[in-house]
Amino acid sequence: MSLFGKVETDVEIKASAEKFHEVFSCRPHHISNVCPAKVQGVALHEGEWGNEGAVVCWDYVHGKGT
Incomplete structure (x- = not known):
C-alpha cells in the first residue's frame, strides 16, 4: 500500500x-x-542516494508512538 501526501514536523x-x-x-x-x-x-x-529521481521509502511515526 502506498500513500502520497505531505507530512510536516x-x-x-x-x-x-x-x-x-x-x-x-x-x-x-x-x-x-x-x-x-x-x-x-x-x-x-x-x-x-543523493541523485535526482531516486525513489525512497520513509518509515516514520505519525502522531504518538506506541
Whole structure:
C-alpha cells in the first residue's frame, strides 16, 4: 500500500543549514540516526542516494508512538 501526501514536523537540530541540507539531500538514510523517535528508517527503492529521481521509502511515526 502506498500513500502520497505531505507530512510536516518540527525537529530541533544542532547543525548548520548547509550540513542539514547535505544530509537530507545526499544521505537521507542518516536521518533516522538524527531523530530516531520520528524516523525509523529510509530505504532506497530506485536510483542512487543523493541523485535526482531516486525513489525512497520513509518509515516514520505519525502522531504518538506506541
